[in-house]
Amino acid sequence: MDGNAWGLLLQGAWTTAWISGVSILLGVFLGLVVALLRLAKIPFLDQLLGAYISLARATPLVTLILFIFLSGPTLGINLNRSTAAIMALTLNTTAFNAEIWRSAFNNFSKEQREAAMAVGMTPWVYFRRIMLPQTVITSLPNLVNEMSFLVKGSPAIAVIGIVDLTRVTNRISAVTYDPLPPILAAGALYMAMIGLLVWGQRIAERKANRLAM
Amino acid sequence: MSNWEILWASRDVFWQGFGNTLTIFSISAVLSFLLGSLLLFSMEGVRPRLKIPLRIFIDAMRMLPFLILAYLFYYGLPSVGIRMTAWQAGVLALVLYHGAYFAEILRGSRITLSSGQEEAAIAQGFSRPTMFLRIILPQLVLRTRGVMGNQLIILLKDTAFLVIITVRELTAAANSLSSTYFIPMEAFIVVIGFYWMISLALEQGIRFLGRIGEKRGFNNA
Incomplete structure (x- = not known):
């Protein structure tokens, strides 16, 4: 592999990194x-979100991405590749993150709420000043795992057709006729x-253990 | 003909894809569970020689995306003279990849098992393999059933990656139908429904296992 191939490879790595990065940020939020919303237990919306989470957790990413990218135009939405990719990754990771947040909220101690009241x-003040800071710390290890x-x-x-770090190996081997080095x-x-x-x-876990009461 | 009627007319393609996905999934689920148990057993004992290389293998698998492994077997290995069909490469990649994850799940539960029963079993004259098979492994399976079920769902979802290395599974069926008749939305909705069904069935199976576990006193897992 020459310098050119390494350049392509790093470009692929950058594509993977920024698309994943944007989806991670959107997905956590x-x-x-x-x-x-699920905690608020609004009728109908709660069931809808539950069904979304169950579906999104069962759908393979490849299928989801093809679905969004190919059926966008038939609905009259023209998506470019990166947007479709970010949408699919975000839809997927949001479902998992929602469950992580929800279990952290459900395990939160009731005494603190009573004391705050x-x-x-x-x-709102209770949520922002007391509940959220603590749940961020306790769910951070799981969130990073999901990342x-x-x-x-x-x-x-x-x-x-996005040339990410995996697909770029095909590009390189199309020139060099030797697929093994770029894949490795x-x-x-x-x-x-x-x-x-x-x-x-690991750092997040150590911090969480130190701050856990 | 409406779009749904076109899909109904080509239901054979779906059934074939569904059958292929199910076959690939079941073969790799069974083999990777066996591989995971074997990996765990090889890391047992007083001074296992294989411990360090296996640890490195498991950690490497946990840091790699599944697709890059499939690429390695399908596109990379032919240049060193090992040729596999897309199907063989896909199943091999699934088994090695998820075998490592199963081993890690079992190991995580293994270290919390008390050593008392191990000593008791050896005092009763159990050999190490029999003890592992009869006493340790069943407990680990019942204890880790939840995580194990999640891993099986991840395994199911990873079979969809094989469309990229040209295996004719469920997602490939939707993809080819949607490009032939230009009805992507309906085709993918059907396929996502299939995946959902398999996942729900798996979750149900785990719940059933949970009832067995509870009967035997493992309701803490």
């Missing part, structure tokens, strides 16, 4: 929104990316 906090799952699932975006190099780059997340998770 939307997951929180979905979890809060007793000193006259409004529900590494997202990066591991991200090669699915190759199916609609791509594997090493993935390991570096996911290793970074796992390392972050």
Whole structure:
């Protein structure tokens, strides 16, 4: 492999990193929104979100991405590849994140709520000042774990023709006629990316254990 | 003819894809569970020689995306003279990848098992393999059934990746139908329904296993 091939490989890695990064940020935030909506137990909406979570957790990413990218135009929405990819990854990871947030909220101690109400906090102040900071810390390890799952699932975006870190190996081997080195190099780059997340998770876990009461 | 009628007329394609997905899923689920148990057993004992290389293998699998492994077997290995069909490469990749995950799940539960029963079993004259098979493994399976079920659903979803290395499974069926008749939405809705059904069936199976577990006193897992 020459410098050119490495350049292509790094470009692929960048594509994987930014698409996953945007989906992670959107997914963590939307997951929180979905979890809060489900916590409010609004009739009909609650069942709808429950069905969405069950469906999104059962649908393979590849299928979801093909579905969004191919059926967008028939609904009159023209999506470019990156948008479709981000939409699919976000829809997928939001469902998992929503469950992580929800279980953290459900396990939150009731005494603190009672104490907050007793000193006259409004529900919003209680949520923002007391509940949220603690649940962020306790659910961080699980959220980071889900992030590494997202990066591991991200090669699915190759199916609609995005040249990510997996698909770029085909490009390189089309020139060099030797597919093995680029695939191994791509594997090493993935390991570096996911290793970074796992390392972050370990730190998050240690922090969570220290702050857990 | 409406779009749904076209799909009904070509139901054979769906059935074939569904059959292929189900076959690939069942073969790889069984084999990767066996591989996971074997990996765990090889890391048992007082001073297992294989412990460090297996640890490295499991950690490597946990840091790699599944598709890159499938690429390695399907596109990479022919250049060192090992040729496999897309089907063989896909199943092999699924088995090795998920075998490592199963081993890790079982190991996580294994280290919480008390050593008392192990000592009791050895005092009763159990050999290590029999003890592992009769005493340790059944407990681990019942304890980890929840995580195990999640892993099986991940395995099911990973079979869809095989469409990229040209295996004719369920997603490939939807893809080819949608490009032939240009009805992507309906075709994919049907296929997503199929995946949902399999997942729900798996969850139901795990719940059933949970009832067995509860009867035997493993309701803490």
